[in-house]
Amino acid sequence: MCESNIMNREDLIQKWLDHNLNPQELEAFKQLDDYDDLTRLDKHLKGFKADTMSTDNALDDVWNTINSTQQKKRKLLPVLSKVAAILVICFGIYFYITTLDTEMNTLVSQQKSVTLPDASEVKLNAMSTITFNESRWDNNRTVNLDGEAFFKVAKGQKFDVKTNIGTVTVLGTQFNVKHRENFFEVTCYEGQVKVDTNLKQHTLLPGDSFLIIDGNYIATEKENLSSPSWLNHNSSFKSIPFKEVISEFERQYDVTVSYDQRDANQKFTGSFTHNDIEIALKSITLPLQLKYSKTDHIISLKRE
Amino acid sequence: MSKPLKDHICEEQLFSSIFKKYSKDLHDFLYYKFGSQLNPQDKMQEAFVKLWENCSKIPQDKAKSFLFTTANNLMLNEFAHQKVVLRHRQTKPKHSTNINPEFLLQEKEYKAKLEKAISNLTEAQRVAFLMNRVEGKRFKEIAELLDISTKAVEKRIYGALKKLRKDIDEL
Numbered sequence: 001m002c003e004s005n006i007m008n009r010e011d012l013i014q015k016w017l018d019h020n021l022n023p024q025e026l027e028a029f030k031q032l033d034d035y036d037d038l039t040r041l042d043k044h045l046k047g048f049k050a051d052t053m054s055t056d057n058a059l060d061d062v063w064n065t066i067n068s069t070q071q072k073k074r075k076l077l078p079v080l081s082k083v084a085a086i087l088v089i090c091f092g093i094y095f096y097i098t099t100l101d102t103e104m105n106t107l108v109s110q111q112k113s114v115t116l117p118d119a120s121e122v123k124l125n126a127m128s129t130i131t132f133n134e135s136r137w138d139n140n141r142t143v144n145l146d147g148e149a150f151f152k153v154a155k156g157q158k159f160d161v162k163t164n165i166g167t168v169t170v171l172g173t174q175f176n177v178k179h180r181e182n183f184f185e186v187t188c189y190e191g192q193v194k195v196d197t198n199l200k201q202h203t204l205l206p207g208d209s210f211l212i213i214d215g216n217y218i219a220t221e222k223e224n225l226s227s228p229s230w231l232n233h234n235s236s237f238k239s240i241p242f243k244e245v246i247s248e249f250e251r252q253y254d255v256t257v258s259y260d261q262r263d264a265n266q267k268f269t270g271s272f273t274h275n276d277i278e279i280a281l282k283s284i285t286l287p288l289q290l291k292y293s294k295t296d297h298i299i300s301l302k303r304e
Numbered sequence: 305m306s307k308p309l310k311d312h313i314c315e316e317q318l319f320s321s322i323f324k325k326y327s328k329d330l331h332d333f334l335y336y337k338f339g340s341q342l343n344p345q346d347k348m349q350e351a352f353v354k355l356w357e358n359c360s361k362i363p364q365d366k367a368k369s370f371l372f373t374t375a376n377n378l379m380l381n382e383f384a385h386q387k388v389v390l391r392h393r394q395t396k397p398k399h400s401t402n403i404n405p406e407f408l409l410q411e412k413e414y415k416a417k418l419e420k421a422i423s424n425l426t427e428a429q430r431v432a433f434l435m436n437r438v439e440g441k442r443f444k445e446i447a448e449l450l451d452i453s454t455k456a457v458e459k460r461i462y463g464a465l466k467k468l469r470k471d472i473d474e475l
Contacts, residue, residue, distance in 0.1 A: 017436060017461055018443050034469075041468065044418050045437045050335035053345055058331075059323045062352045069353070 013038070098135045105129040106147070108254040109274070111230075116143070120159070121152040125178075125230050126251040148178040150228050165212060166197030175204070176228040183244055184212040189226060213241060229271060236271035245272075245284055253277050259301040263288060313367055314359040322367050323352055329449055330371055336434040337427060338379045351375035369451060414472075421471035425464050432457050433464035 012029045015021050016038070021029055029035065106112045106124045114122040114130065117137040122130060128147020133140065141159040143151075152174045153159045161168040163179040173191025178184070186195050188204035195202045195210045200217050202210050209220040220238070229236040235248050243264040246257045252274045270287055272280035281292050281299070290301045313319050327348060334344035351374040355367060362370050422430060432450070435441045436457075443461070447454040 013465070014458065014462060017465065018458070019440060020442070037469070040414070041418070041472075042437060044415060045434070047415070048422070048434060049438050050332045051340060051345070053328070053331055055324055055327050058327055058345065058349060059320060062323065062349050062356075065349065065353050066356050069357075 099133065101131040101133050101144075103129065103131045108250075109252050116141075116154075118154050118156060120154045123150040123231060125149065145177055145179055147180070148176070148230070150174070150176045150231060166195055166199075169194040169196065174227070180244070180247060182214045184210075186210040187223070187228065189228075213244070230274075233274040234271050235274065238269050239267045240269075242266045242268045242288065249280065249284060253280070255297045255299050257299045257301065259290070260303060263290070263301075263303075313355070313362060313364055318364070319356060319359065322355075322364075326368055326371055327352070330375055332435060332439055333372065333431060333449065334375055334379060336431045336438075337376075342379055342382050344379075347375050347378045350378055368449070372449070372451075417472045417475045418468070420475060421468045424471055425467060429460045429464040429467070432460040433468075436461050 008028070009032060012021070012025060012032065015025060016029055032038075104112065104114045104122075104124065106126055106128050108126055110126050112124045114124060116122060116132065117134055118141065120141075122143070124130065125148035128145070128149055130146075130149060131144045132142065141157055142162060143160070144162045146163065149161075151159075151161065151170075153170055155171070159170050161177050163177065163184065165179060165184040168175065168177055168186050170191065170193050173193060174189040175191075175193045176185075176187045176189070178186075184197070186193060186204065187209045188206055190206055193204040193208075195204060197212060199212060199215070200210075204210055207222040207224055209223065211218045211220050218239075223238075235245075235252065237245055237248075241264065242259075245268045246259060249255070249272065250257055252272075255277075266288060268284070268287065270283060272283040274280070281294070285292050285301060289304050291304055292299055292301050313322060330351065331344050331348045334342075334347055338344065351371050354374050355362065355371055358370070422434075425433065432446055435446050435449075436443070441449075443454050443457045447457045450457070
């Protein structure tokens with residue numbers, strides 16, 4: 001009996017704690033010795049109630065906080081992206097400018113001297129263009145050439161001259177590269193020059209020439225010159241098709257030459273000066289027994 | 305199968321309803337656990353702001369745990385294990401008929417003992433007990449909020465009651 005009473009008492013208190021007393025149980029609970037004690041405790045415990053808060057006001061606060069932080073983010077984002085865009089553009093321009101190739105070119109009847117970053121010298125003949133990259137020069141001595149140029153290369157790493165027909169590689173020497181339409185000639189004056197084309201690879205010693213015309217390799221004899229003749233305002237040829245001679249003539253005098261196409265592939269040996277057009281014309285016409293007539297910038301050559 | 309819950313709570317209406325459902329319980333939980341010094345309402349609101357910021361990552365059924373964990377962590381960041389003292393408010397209207405100096409003195413003494421006794425409860429006991437006694441929550445509701453079993457809640461609350469009564473008698 002006593003046992004079950006105790007069980008009952010604990011049970012009742014548990015149910016009271018859980019707000020789960022039915023009316024009969026409540027009556028039984030009220031009969032407990034410690035009923036007064038428990039209700040007194042309960043009454044006083046209510047005094048520890050947490051601060052009351054208004055859920056609606058608190059929710060408004062939360063929305064305000066959320067909106068203000070989002071606005072900050074929204075405002076910040078476009079500014080940041082603008083800054084980023086400007087930086088990217090600036091960097092891009094800087095990068096573009098510093099890696100941009102330097103280009104040098106000459107007009108008709110013009111010659112030009114160019115000094116490369118490592119003090120190598122390049123002399124450009126008329127109607128020629130070279131491009132090279134100044135910022136990467138230390139690692140990469142490469143010059144792109146379209147036309148004719150004489151190179152005096154300072155000693156150092158390998159030095160490449162690139163043309164559409166082939167690449168000329170040297171370590172430090174003097175050589176001439178002539179690259180015109182369907183015409184590619186390399187002449188070595190000092191040191192060693194390696195020529196690499198699709199057609200043929202060849203190493204030139206001083207006096208050697210390498211010649212490709214219309215896609216054919218042409219063997220040439222040794223020449224004993226210290227520099228190309230054009231540097232002395234003179235163009236000289238040795239068994240070169242007449243059409244190449246005329247092209248060179250046109251480049252040096254800014255004229256248009258018309259001639260009989262039957263003469264185009266005649267071999268020509270000789271030279272002409274760059275200083276006097278009358279003498280020059282005689283130099284190229286007499287050996288082939290041609291006559292010339294001249295009006296302004298047009299010259300026509302006829303067979304006698 | 306219950307209806308599939310929405311994947312996330314980035315919808316203003318859904319968010320507001322979650323707020324209305326849990327804000328008070330969360331606030332009370334923080335209050336009873338950490339006291340009023342660390343501003344439970346601020347921490348509660350901060351937890352909801354964090355819930356919104358992460359709304360796309362949190363499924364609806366995880367929102368409650370996220371809120372309680374986040375708010376609890378926010379509190380712990382500030383809380384340097386001071387002893388939590390919950391103040392008894394003088395909210396009871398004085399019964400004019402009962403003004404009897406001896407009775408008032410007794411009441412005052414009792415309140416002081418109660419404060420002391422509550423501060424001697426363990427944190428887990430205090431939180432569960434006050435949510436039960438003061439906020440009138442049933443064991444099952446508390447168990448859901450705290451992610452513990454009903455049996456554990458029962459144990460904590462009954463243990464708290466026994467300890468309180470013993471302490472008050474001894475003091």
